[in-house]
Amino acid sequence: MSLSFEQVGFQYRGTSIGVHDVSLSLASGELVALIGPSGSGKTTLLRLTAGLISGHSGRIVLDGRDLSGMPVHERHIGMMFQHYALFPHLTVLENVGYGLKMAGVEAGARRKKSQEMLDLVGLGQLAGRRPAQLSGGQQQRVALARALAYSPQALLLDEPLSALDASIRGQLRDQIRQLQQQFGATTLLVTHDQEEALAMADRIALLDQGRVLQYGTPTELYENPLNETVARFVGLSTICTATVCGEGEIDTGYARLRCDTGARAPGEQVKLLVRPEHIEADPPLFAVNRMEGHVTLNRYLGSFNRYDFMPHGAQQPWLGEARSAPADAIAVAPEHIRLLAA
Numbered sequence: 001m002s003l004s005f006e007q008v009g010f011q012y013r014g015t016s017i018g019v020h021d022v023s024l025s026l027a028s029g030e031l032v033a034l035i036g037p038s039g040s041g042k043t044t045l046l047r048l049t050a051g052l053i054s055g056h057s058g059r060i061v062l063d064g065r066d067l068s069g070m071p072v073h074e075r076h077i078g079m080m081f082q083h084y085a086l087f088p089h090l091t092v093l094e095n096v097g098y099g100l101k102m103a104g105v106e107a108g109a110r111r112k113k114s115q116e117m118l119d120l121v122g123l124g125q126l127a128g129r130r131p132a133q134l135s136g137g138q139q140q141r142v143a144l145a146r147a148l149a150y151s152p153q154a155l156l157l158d159e160p161l162s163a164l165d166a167s168i169r170g171q172l173r174d175q176i177r178q179l180q181q182q183f184g185a186t187t188l189l190v191t192h193d194q195e196e197a198l199a200m201a202d203r204i205a206l207l208d209q210g211r212v213l214q215y216g217t218p219t220e221l222y223e224n225p226l227n228e229t230v231a232r233f234v235g236l237s238t239i240c241t242a243t244v245c246g247e248g249e250i251d252t253g254y255a256r257l258r259c260d261t262g263a264r265a266p267g268e269q270v271k272l273l274v275r276p277e278h279i280e281a282d283p284p285l286f287a288v289n290r291m292e293g294h295v296t297l298n299r300y301l302g303s304f305n306r307y308d309f310m311p312h313g314a315q316q317p318w319l320g321e322a323r324s325a326p327a328d329a330i331a332v333a334p335e336h337i338r339l340l341a342a
């Protein structure tokens with residue numbers, strides 16, 4: 001089922017805060033992650049889709065049906081939130097079957113389907129327990145089983161993993177992705193965790209102050225961020241100011257670097273962006289864009305080191321990643337320096 005937002009606008013009563021002119025389209029079975037700073041409108045967009053808040057302009061269309069004004073229970077949307085929101089007085093099995101019950105599925109069929117879903121998330125043995133007798137990760141699995149149980153036309157996931165610790169988060173992330181693909185559920189995922197967005201999503205929409213700044217594949221956002229806000233939000237980088245000093249050359253104040261300056265004129269102010277994996281540690285003496293300096297901070301991360309390198313004369317360090325941190329020089333190939341509008 002495709003899901004689209006057509007110039008959707010919404011303001012909380014008495015404010016100008018909300019979402020503005022949001023247009024996004026999700027193909028059937030696609031998982032789109034909504035990311036962006038706190039307060040950028042991610043949850044608002046999810047709530048509008050679910051029907052938990054109403055009164056938007058524009059259209060939200062699911063499988064050809066305009067959802068405006070449609071009651072929550074008629075939307076056939078599965079939801080999973082940060083706080084498990086299971087019913088404490090119901091068993092795990094009854095929790096999973098709750099949506100089916102509301103949809104009028106009779107008891108026998110309901111139990112069978114709920115048990116199947118619990119088996120699928122690996123909790124078949126725990127059907128008779130109450131939510132309080134489960135770990136956080138298990139509760140989220142139950143919430144996932146419940147969201148998928150009545151074959152929703154779309155799935156809304158609001159920070160589903162953020163209350164879990166790192167080890168379980170990775171496992172559950174993979175499981176959600178696998179089940180979402182298996183069910184072909186068109187999915188909107190709100191997350192704070194950019195790694196989660198990059199790892200799970202087919203496409204990412206980056207929101208800022210209620211507007212979509214960029215919508216594209218994880219690779220597009222990482223490799224071709226439209227501006228500095230997107231670049232800072234997706235992945236790690238070195239971003240610093242420079243001046244174009246000639247065709248194919250910029251000056252940072254402490255180093256002249258070769259890169260593609262496009263149609264920019266000498267004297268123009270730019271920001272340069274370099275991703276940490278593109279910084280070469282201890283390059284040969286005559287390497288292009290070689291800068292001498294020293295490491296100010298090194299973080300050993302097991303399979304690699306992430307270091308801050310301060311070139312001579314610089315005020316701000318460059319962030320690099322390598323098997324071992326450089327002794328006294330780095331370089332970055334011209335094709336890995338991207339210029340953003342200053």
Ligand SMILES: Nc1ncnc2c1ncn2[C@@H]1O[C@H](COP(=O)(O)OP(=O)(O)OP(=O)(O)O)[C@@H](O)[C@H]1O
Nearest residue numbers: 012013017018036037038039040041042043044045
């Ligand atoms: N019921 C409400 N009444 C008024 N303003 C609200 C209400 N709910 C949210 N807001 C405001 O709307 C803006 C968007 O909130 P929203 O929850 O959509 O952001 P978010 O991107 O999901 O943030 P976070 O990442 O912190 O969860 C925020 O400025 C928030 O304070």
